[in-house]
Amino acid sequence: STSKAGSKEDGEKLRYPPSKIAIIGAGIGGTSAAFFLRQKFGRDVLIDIFERGEVGGRLATVNLEGLEYEAGGSVIHPLNLHMKNFVKDLGLSVRSRQASLTGIYNGEEFVFEESEWFIFNIIKLIWRYGFNFLRMYMWVEDLMDKFMRIYRYQSFEYSFSTVESLLHALGGNDFMHKLNCSINETMQKAGFSQKFINEIVIPAMRVNYGQSAKVNGFVGAVSLAGTDPGLWAVEGGNKLVCFGLLYSSKAQLILGTVTSIKEKSRPQRTGGILKLYEVSYQTAAGTLSNLYDIIIIATPLDHGMSNISFLGFNPPIVAFQKHFQQTVATFIYGHINASFFGCQEHSDFSLSEILTTGNSKLFLNSIGAVSPVKSINDHTLKPASTACIWKVFSPESLTEEQLEMLFTSYHAVIERKWLAYPQYNPPEKCPPIILHDRIYYINAIERAASAMEMSAIAAKNVALLSHHHWYDKLDRIDQEDLNEKLKSEL
Numbered sequence: 001s002t003s004k005a006g007s008k009e010d011g012e013k014l015r016y017p018p019s020k021i022a023i024i025g026a027g028i029g030g031t032s033a034a035f036f037l038r039q040k041f042g043r044d045v046l047i048d049i050f051e052r053g054e055v056g057g058r059l060a061t062v063n064l065e066g067l068e069y070e071a072g073g074s075v076i077h078p079l080n081l082h083m084k085n086f087v088k089d090l091g092l093s094v095r096s097r098q099a100s101l102t103g104i105y106n107g108e109e110f111v112f113e114e115s116e117w118f119i120f121n122i123i124k125l126i127w128r129y130g131f132n133f134l135r136m137y138m139w140v141e142d143l144m145d146k147f148m149r150i151y152r153y154q155s156f157e158y159s160f161s162t163v164e165s166l167l168h169a170l171g172g173n174d175f176m177h178k179l180n181c182s183i184n185e186t187m188q189k190a191g192f193s194q195k196f197i198n199e200i201v202i203p204a205m206r207v208n209y210g211q212s213a214k215v216n217g218f219v220g221a222v223s224l225a226g227t228d229p230g231l232w233a234v235e236g237g238n239k240l241v242c243f244g245l246l247y248s249s250k251a252q253l254i255l256g257t258v259t260s261i262k263e264k265s266r267p268q269r270t271g272g273i274l275k276l277y278e279v280s281y282q283t284a285a286g287t288l289s290n291l292y293d294i295i296i297i298a299t300p301l302d303h304g305m306s307n308i309s310f311l312g313f314n315p316p317i318v319a320f321q322k323h324f325q326q327t328v329a330t331f332i333y334g335h336i337n338a339s340f341f342g343c344q345e346h347s348d349f350s351l352s353e354i355l356t357t358g359n360s361k362l363f364l365n366s367i368g369a370v371s372p373v374k375s376i377n378d379h380t381l382k383p384a385s386t387a388c389i390w391k392v393f394s395p396e397s398l399t400e401e402q403l404e405m406l407f408t409s410y411h412a413v414i415e416r417k418w419l420a421y422p423q424y425n426p427p428e429k430c431p432p433i434i435l436h437d438r439i440y441y442i443n444a445i446e447r448a449a450s451a452m453e454m455s456a457i458a459a460k461n462v463a464l465l466s467h468h469h470w471y472d473k474l475d476r477i478d479q480e481d482l483n484e485k486l487k488s489e490l
């Protein structure tokens, strides 16, 4: 299973492609890594991808009343170009998000209620928040402009050895500041009012990341981008992208739980030492192990997440101690109880999405009507008084008593509990992308922000980085002033 190349101690240049690459995790990070690694290293390298659960990972659906609904990662930004290209290249199609009317509830009353009349909404927003809303839109647009530099850098094959250097190349010190301050501080400094932060920004943090305005400013801004118009999903389910990438990369899927990675030295006939990695994993057939030239970790290594031991490394690869945030997604078929939200007339209740402010008495972060992953040709806005499928995000499982308060009648309840995303707590020190020579960690990027596109970007970065290391092309790693350099390259 070993290549002629593989050892720098040989004094030989690493000129031949690696023989075997292992990827641990078949979520969007792992499967897009397989896709990009195949592009970079060519058809002869053997790529094994280990998965202990289901392909898709945090992209998953639940079945309720015979239809499938997104239970994990559900919406994609219109400027998330890797996701967009995957869908195009794999022959999948886009499902547009159904129009919804959103209300913001503070535990006592709605502080904002959207209506079907666009002009009326604008007047209400200006009345309550001045021009904060318009400014936020421009603020997020500026962030997206800078963020999108990554696609150009990656198309010129530039890569980064740390999350910090990647972010710095995109947005300079401003992005670094965002990583080190909370979204509350960041937006206060940018001149947004506290009322706007409490009533608009916090509800966005709660629905998207189950957390408050104490999250770092970068993930906070990503979360606000998640409220932009034009969000979309993949027809049939977002996890189809993972299946498509797996198939097109011709990687071998190994269903098993990786338990350890160990460095192994092998003497060579030529006299040198070949360094390889032994991956041990448990399957239904027992404990097995294989040897690899390169290892890609595509799952969070945070506390209690993947339980992979790194054995015999010098310097040691220490366990990551940070925690992930629990989020429970509960799907309910029923009639929402308008009086729970202080509305007397049930027939007047037209909201299809309710976000909440940081009132500690509330047991839910959000509730929204959802459509199945397979489009049915019905784009009409249903009044909330009709029975439909609702998705509730909450930090804990909903009790029967809470369900009875939220719904006048319901049947069919399905719950999916997630360790969903990092608990964000700035100043944020991101874990290393390079864990050891030829061992790369895609999910280091989640400490800046967790989203499908972030994993895909990190996967392409790791494919480029590992390729540059293998072939000693160090001039494409951590280049300063890339934005300026590439301008003059035109």
Ligand SMILES: Cc1cc2nc3c(=O)[nH]c(=O)nc-3n(C[C@H](O)[C@H](O)[C@H](O)COP(=O)(O)OP(=O)(O)OC[C@H]3O[C@@H](n4cnc5c(N)ncnc54)[C@H](O)[C@@H]3O)c2cc1C
Residues within 6 Å of the ligand: 024, 025, 026, 027, 028, 029, 030, 050, 051, 052, 053, 054, 055, 056, 057, 058, 059, 071, 072, 073, 074, 075, 076, 256, 257, 258, 259, 298, 299, 300, 305, 306, 307, 308, 327, 329, 418, 419, 420, 421, 443, 450, 451, 452, 453, 455
């Ligand atoms: C409820 C929820 C809603 C979300 N909504 C959105 C959204 O709307 N938009 C968006 O962009 N993002 C969203 N996200 C975030 C997004 O889903 C994730 O950032 C992304 O899917 C992470 O992908 P990944 O491949 O990096 O990790 P994962 O999907 O977690 O994949 C890691 C895989 O590794 C496997 N694994 C772990 N340990 C081992 C082991 N020891 N051996 C073998 N296999 C192992 C796991 O089973 C898993 O399949 C949401 C997440 C959640 C939970």
Ligand SMILES: CC(C)=CCC/C(C)=C/CC/C(C)=C/CSC[C@H](N)C(=O)O
Residues within 6 Å of the ligand: 074, 075, 076, 077, 080, 147, 207, 208, 209, 222, 223, 225, 226, 368, 450, 451, 453, 454
């Ligand atoms: C990575 C960039 C630049 C943009 C991504 C923006 C985006 C789509 C953010 C959403 C992130 C997220 C974790 C959403 C979770 S909940 C989604 C939705 N509101 C739902 O109800 O399912």
